[in-house]
Amino acid sequence: MNLPSLRIEKRLSSPRWLPAASLTVGLLLALVTVAVIFATLGVDPLTAFQRIFRGGFGSFYGLQETVTKSIPLMLAGVGLTLAFRGRMYNIGAEGQFMIGAIFATGIVRLFPTWPGFLLLPAMFVGGFLGGALWASIPALLKTRFRVDETLTSLMLVYVAYEAVKFLVYGPWRGSDTRGFPITDEFPAAAHIPILPGTRVHYVTLLLAIAAAILVYLLLTRTKLGYEIRVTGENPEAARYAGMDYRKVALLVMLISGGLAGLAGMGEVAGIHFRLRPPEALSPGYGFTAIIVAWLARLNPLAAMLTAFLLGGLLVGGDAIQIALNLPAATVQIFNGVILLFVIASELFNQYRLRLER
Amino acid sequence: MPDFVAGLLENLLTILVTVVLAIPAAIRAGTPLLYGTLGEVYAERSGILNLGMEGMMIMGAVSGFAAAQTTGSAALGILTAALVGGLFALIHAFASITLRVNQVVSGLALTMLGLGISSLMGKQFVGQPLAARLQPLEIPVLSNLPIVGELFFQFDLMVYLSIVLVPVLWFFLYKTRLGITLRSVGENPAAADALGVDVTFVRYAAVVFGGMMAGIGGSYLSISYAPAWIEGMTAGAGWIVVALTIFAMWDPSRALLGAYLFGGVRVLQFRLQPLGISPNLLNMLPYLLTILVLWLSSDQAAKRRIGAPAALMTAYAREER
Numbered sequence: 001m002n003l004p005s006l007r008i009e010k011r012l013s014s015p016r017w018l019p020a021a022s023l024t025v026g027l028l029l030a031l032v033t034v035a036v037i038f039a040t041l042g043v044d045p046l047t048a049f050q051r052i053f054r055g056g057f058g059s060f061y062g063l064q065e066t067v068t069k070s071i072p073l074m075l076a077g078v079g080l081t082l083a084f085r086g087r088m089y090n091i092g093a094e095g096q097f098m099i100g101a102i103f104a105t106g107i108v109r110l111f112p113t114w115p116g117f118l119l120l121p122a123m124f125v126g127g128f129l130g131g132a133l134w135a136s137i138p139a140l141l142k143t144r145f146r147v148d149e150t151l152t153s154l155m156l157v158y159v160a161y162e163a164v165k166f167l168v169y170g171p172w173r174g175s176d177t178r179g180f181p182i183t184d185e186f187p188a189a190a191h192i193p194i195l196p197g198t199r200v201h202y203v204t205l206l207l208a209i210a211a212a213i214l215v216y217l218l219l220t221r222t223k224l225g226y227e228i229r230v231t232g233e234n235p236e237a238a239r240y241a242g243m244d245y246r247k248v249a250l251l252v253m254l255i256s257g258g259l260a261g262l263a264g265m266g267e268v269a270g271i272h273f274r275l276r277p278p279e280a281l282s283p284g285y286g287f288t289a290i291i292v293a294w295l296a297r298l299n300p301l302a303a304m305l306t307a308f309l310l311g312g313l314l315v316g317g318d319a320i321q322i323a324l325n326l327p328a329a330t331v332q333i334f335n336g337v338i339l340l341f342v343i344a345s346e347l348f349n350q351y352r353l354r355l356e357r
Numbered sequence: 358m359p360d361f362v363a364g365l366l367e368n369l370l371t372i373l374v375t376v377v378l379a380i381p382a383a384i385r386a387g388t389p390l391l392y393g394t395l396g397e398v399y400a401e402r403s404g405i406l407n408l409g410m411e412g413m414m415i416m417g418a419v420s421g422f423a424a425a426q427t428t429g430s431a432a433l434g435i436l437t438a439a440l441v442g443g444l445f446a447l448i449h450a451f452a453s454i455t456l457r458v459n460q461v462v463s464g465l466a467l468t469m470l471g472l473g474i475s476s477l478m479g480k481q482f483v484g485q486p487l488a489a490r491l492q493p494l495e496i497p498v499l500s501n502l503p504i505v506g507e508l509f510f511q512f513d514l515m516v517y518l519s520i521v522l523v524p525v526l527w528f529f530l531y532k533t534r535l536g537i538t539l540r541s542v543g544e545n546p547a548a549a550d551a552l553g554v555d556v557t558f559v560r561y562a563a564v565v566f567g568g569m570m571a572g573i574g575g576s577y578l579s580i581s582y583a584p585a586w587i588e589g590m591t592a593g594a595g596w597i598v599v600a601l602t603i604f605a606m607w608d609p610s611r612a613l614l615g616a617y618l619f620g621g622v623r624v625l626q627f628r629l630q631p632l633g634i635s636p637n638l639l640n641m642l643p644y645l646l647t648i649l650v651l652w653l654s655s656d657q658a659a660k661r662r663i664g665a666p667a668a669l670m671t672a673y674a675r676e677e678r
Binding site: 008037043089137145146148150151154155156158159162163165169170290294329331333334335336337339340343344346 | 408412448452456457458461463466471475478480588589596599600603637638640641645648652655656
């Protein structure tokens with residue numbers, strides 16, 4: 001029996017326009033797929049798309065919300081571009097985000113009377129260290145004992161969730177919170193300055209942009225960046241060239257964890273001004289950041305744009321929740337489909353499909 | 358001092374009694390985990406990690422409920438859940454086996470997709486009580502025993518079915534030709550291929566089977582455990598399954614113990630709270646234990662002894678052998 005079968009073969013050369021073209025086609029196909037799913041489930045796709053777009057980008061309120069939500073996505077996403085470039089599949093940014101938030105809150109509790117010019121920098125450093133510390137666990141298990149970092153970093157997300165819950169339900173619960181599981185509000189000195197008339201905590205935004213540029217420079221202009229890229233693309237070659245795999249692995253994990261921790265710090269000190277249960281702090285920023293990184297084709301500068309787009313999708317998701325009375329999780333359909341098509345489209349840069357008989 | 362000891366003893370006794378009394382609840386909470394884990398063990402034994410477990414389980418929960426509610430038959434609900442879970446797994450199979458994309462990312466995408474679609478699909482069923490409930494199975498003599506009967510013999514068919522599946526799947530995996538073929542594909546796909554095994558087919562079959570089991574596990578939540586449809590009702594059960602598969606060291610029989618242990622943690626978090634044990638610290642346990650197992654099984658000798666699938670997370674392409 002000779003059924004035609006789908007075969008995948010390696011391309012010998014690929015034209016320069018191919019990556020952009022395959023990404024565009026992938027995204028278009030993703031949108032069509034989402035539309036089909038929506039229509040099947042009885043939601044008019046055109047209305048839904050329009051509402052999402054208008055909600056996220058169509059008004060000043062929507063735009064400033066989009067920018068606000070893109071801050072944590074940008075920080076965590078930029079970190080992940082670096083980790084994935086170095087072939088460290090850190091999928092635990094969500095957990096590193098949580099520990100960053102805990103550390104920042106801890107610093108406020110330790111030094112509640114410090115003035116803002118000391119307290120805020122200390123909190124930023126604390127947030128970064130918290131995230132880096134959390135990422136160092138899978139990193140060390142990987143470099144010392146060759147334990148796969150994907151699974152350990154994922155498991156630690158749930159440990160971090162429980163740690164936040166433990167603190168806000170237990171020892172850190174505020175004195176005047178009417179029974180809500182939240183800490184007391186931070187003193188004014190621990191509030192990140194906000195652009196008037198918006199919720200944009202611009203100091204964190206500037207940090208995120210700086211992080212994107214620095215990571216880009218690190219990757220493209222330094223010897224270390226070269227080692228990271230070679231290790232990621234061809235670990236064997238890197239070993240022959242005498243590059244230290246452990247150093248690279250540890251470094252990219254610490255930086256990506258630290259940036260995710262900064263994102264967590266930004267949320268508690270720029271949005272909530274207190275520690276809250278995990279589901280109130282993050283609608284899954286750390287997981288969405290994986291899409292941010294992949295959609296940016298692991299380019300930290302492009303991650304600024306993709307973070308903005310996915311931030312807009314989150315805001316648009318809130319909009320259809322209110323306007324069309326759809327569940328909040330509806331945007332997850334976009335997330336899942338986009339992620340699938342983006343990784344699949346990437347494949348066509350190196351391989352071609354062929355129908356064989 | 359004796360006062361203190363007496364107090365401690367009394368407390369320990371209370372904890373012990375609480376734990377024993379929680380056994381039936383732990384078994385019920387562990388049943389969806391057991392279905393999922395048995396499925397994931399098979400998928401991972403073939404070399405494919407499926408992080409879409411949470412998405413497949415919640416799709417099973419919603420489609421199972423929908424089918425049971427509209428047809429009035431719990432059995433049809435469970436069957437539908439298995440089909441939907443299998444179809445969902447097919448997406449992951451196509452992406453990770455045929456297209457050879459990163460298994461981790463593809464699985465994560467599947468989970469997002471499942472959470473999204475189920476919330477939209479289930480909107481019309483929110484707040485409805487299930488008409489077609491599963492009744493506890495009346496086992497002659499055993500169910501009527503005092504204490505023991507109440508603890509172990511008052512479950513519905515789905516619980517017993519999952520228990521029966523454990524030795525069946527264990528036997529298939531270790532003692533049959535097909536089971537050995539499956540494991541060889543996860544161990545060394547190139548060697549299996551050289552011996553004439555259709556690696557792609559075996560992997561597809563294992564992943565789809567894993568999805569069907571996940572679907573059934575999810576439907577247990579909405580048809581028997583709740584029984585109702587609640588948005589996001591798997592509440593991380595799929596991630597516990599991923600952890601549990603490692604904790605059980607890819608062995609169906611250890612999956613049984615692990616599922617009830619982790620199910621017990623989910624139940625006990627509320628019951629032990631009045632005794633001063635933090636539910637949050639208790640909830641960390643499954644994940645910390647899993648990391649510990651990953652660590653302990655990290656060296657090559659231990660890996661071989663345990664039988665961790667060596668080719669887990671690696672795509673197979675004949676021409677790149």
